[in-house]
Amino acid sequence: MPPATDPDPSASRRSLLLAGAAAVGLAALDARAQTPAATAVPLTPPDPRLVEQARREGSLTLYASMVEKDLQQLVEAFTARHKVEVKVWRSGKNKVLQRAVTEAQAGRYAVDVVHNPSPEMEALHQEGGLQPLRLAQHDGLIAAALPAHRAWAGLRVYLFAMAYNTDKVRPDELPKRWEDLLDPRWKGRLGLEAKDQEWFATWAQAMGEARGVKLLRDIAAANGLSVRSGHALLNNMVASGEVPLAVATYSYLPEQARRRGAPVNWLVVPPAIAYTDGIGIARRAPHPAAARLFYEFALGEGQALLAQLAQITTQRSAESPLKALQPVFIDPAAVLRDSDRWAALFEATVAGRNGG
Numbered sequence: 001m002p003p004a005t006d007p008d009p010s011a012s013r014r015s016l017l018l019a020g021a022a023a024v025g026l027a028a029l030d031a032r033a034q035t036p037a038a039t040a041v042p043l044t045p046p047d048p049r050l051v052e053q054a055r056r057e058g059s060l061t062l063y064a065s066m067v068e069k070d071l072q073q074l075v076e077a078f079t080a081r082h083k084v085e086v087k088v089w090r091s092g093k094n095k096v097l098q099r100a101v102t103e104a105q106a107g108r109y110a111v112d113v114v115h116n117p118s119p120e121m122e123a124l125h126q127e128g129g130l131q132p133l134r135l136a137q138h139d140g141l142i143a144a145a146l147p148a149h150r151a152w153a154g155l156r157v158y159l160f161a162m163a164y165n166t167d168k169v170r171p172d173e174l175p176k177r178w179e180d181l182l183d184p185r186w187k188g189r190l191g192l193e194a195k196d197q198e199w200f201a202t203w204a205q206a207m208g209e210a211r212g213v214k215l216l217r218d219i220a221a222a223n224g225l226s227v228r229s230g231h232a233l234l235n236n237m238v239a240s241g242e243v244p245l246a247v248a249t250y251s252y253l254p255e256q257a258r259r260r261g262a263p264v265n266w267l268v269v270p271p272a273i274a275y276t277d278g279i280g281i282a283r284r285a286p287h288p289a290a291a292r293l294f295y296e297f298a299l300g301e302g303q304a305l306l307a308q309l310a311q312i313t314t315q316r317s318a319e320s321p322l323k324a325l326q327p328v329f330i331d332p333a334a335v336l337r338d339s340d341r342w343a344a345l346f347e348a349t350v351a352g353r354n355g356g
Contacts (some may be wrong), residue, residue, distance in 0.1 A: 043300050044136055046293055051082060053289035059085035060290035063100055064115040065093040066277075067232050067253075070309050077305055078297050084290050092230070093120050094195070100282070101127050109284040112291035115298075118154060119198050119339075121278030122332040125151040130280040133292075137299040144329040145276045145314035154276030155298055156252075157312040159327065160199050161266040163235055163254035168244035175269055178207070181219045181247070190219070191226040191243035193234050197339070197346040199248050199273055202330045206271040217349045219247075225350050239264050248273075255310040268325055275330035276314055 054060075064071055068090060075086045089099070089111075097120040103110055104127070114124060124130055130151040138146055138153060145154030164174070168189070175181055181190065204212030219225070226243050228234045235253035237243040239262040254266040279298050285291040303313040312318060335342065 043304075044296070046082075046296055050289055050293055050296075054082060054084050054287075054293040057084070057287040057290045059087055060112040060285075060287045060294055061087045061089070061110055062113045062115065062294070063089050063091075063096045063111045065091060065096050065117070065120075066115055070306070070311070073309065074298065074302050074305060077301065078294055081297065081301065082293060084293065086294065093117050096120065097124055100124055100129055104129050104282070104284070109282065109286055111282045112285040112287045113279065113281055113294050114152075115155070115277065115279045117158070117198075118152070118276045118278045118332040119330070119335055121152040121280055122147070122336055124280070125149060126336070129283055131283045131285075133281065133295070135296065135299075137296060140316055141299075141314045142276075142316050142319055144274075145278075147333075152278035152280035153299060154278050154314040155303060156277050156306060157274050157314055157322065158277065159251040159268070159312055159322065159325075160203075160248045160273045161251040161254070161268050163238045163246040163249050163251075163264060163266045165238050165241045165244050166263045166265050168241050174267060178215055178219075178269060182222050184223070186219075186245070187223040189244040190223055191228060191234055191237060191246045192248060192350060193231050193246075194227045194229045196248055197342045198275065198330050198332075198335045200346045200349070201335050201338070201342040202275075202328055203248075203271065203273050206273065206328045213345065213349060220350050227350055235264075252310045252312065259310060270325075272325040272327040273330065274322065274327040275332065 062075070066074070071088065071090060075088060078084070079086060089096075091099070093116050096114065096116050100111055100114050101124060114121070114130070116124070121130070125147075132150040133153075134150055138150070141153060142157075144157075162175070173185065200216065204216070206212070207215065225247070226237075228237065228243070231249045231253055234243065234246050234249055235257060238246050238249075238254065239257050241263075249266075251266055251268070254264045257264040258266075279295060281288070281291045281295055303315060307313050307318070312322065
């Protein structure tokens with residue numbers, strides 16, 4: 001439950017539902033740190049009775065916002081393992097949240113499992129849409145991935161990074177501190193995701209709120225920000241060279257592109273900001289056994305698979321590369337309580353700043 005000091009926590013939830021060391025910091029995590037060998041995921045075999053019951057149910061419905069190609073691999077691996085069909089509805093994070101809440105409020109219980117970033121999962125929990133679970137798989141997760149209520153658990157860490165096109169940005173141009181983005185050389189070369197207010201709120205507070213807000217506003221005013229909807233889209237534009245440098249995006253996206261041979265790399269300039277996603281079972285899941293089996297799979301074999309896809313998992317065994325960057329984790333409940341103010345401030349700071 002939200003703290004008693006919050007005068008109207010439902011207002012922020014409604015808004016969200018309607019919203020549809022410098023040297024260390026400069027170095028991207030070593031690619032080897034994100035390989036499966038670095039992510040020793042403890043694999044607990046599922047209860048055979050659960051598997052049998054899930055197969056009798058035959059299928060489950062998943063609402064998710066994960067990048068399509070990664071989501072497809074996760075679902076196909078689960079189906080191959082357990083012979084249970086997964087019906088996927090994929091959309092943006094706000095639409096996933098809206099659909100799950102709207103259907104539950106209407107008494108239409110269609111979804112079994114929801115996967116979304118942690119602020120949206122926290123909002124769904126506060127709306128009563130998820131059921132708490134306490135499982136052995138939770139024991140190996142980092143603290144940021146496991147809220148006290150246990151209504152959702154994180155699969156991955158989203159580490160925010162600057163992504164850049166290596167054909168368009170020379171090594172000697174790379175920023176060493178955020179103020180370097182005020183340099184006129186960056187005019188018309190910067191991009192940002194349109195709904196990154198959670199990153200903005202946490203980053204600004206880590207910088208010192210007044211200083212952080214003014215700095216991003218000054219960068220936008222001086223050099224422009226190409227504001228794009230979707231981190232995957234923004235990353236593709238970096239890869240194509242249309243946006244030479246993305247100010248903040250998920251590190252795994254340029255890392256995946258780099259491994260495929262695209263002219264892309266990434267770096268982290270302190271303060272490093274991170275948060276987790278979340279997976280949870282709907283409170284009135286129509287296929288409870290299949291939902292539970294998928295949930296357990298995602299936190300076990302699924303995490304090992306995601307590590308192969310350049311994802312940073314939430315396993316404590318994979319935490320050491322992050323510790324070097326000392327990331328500040330976004331508090332999903334906190335940003336949710338104050339989401340109206342930060343969404344408005346973010347919009348005012350970057351809106352109409354597409355100079356170039």
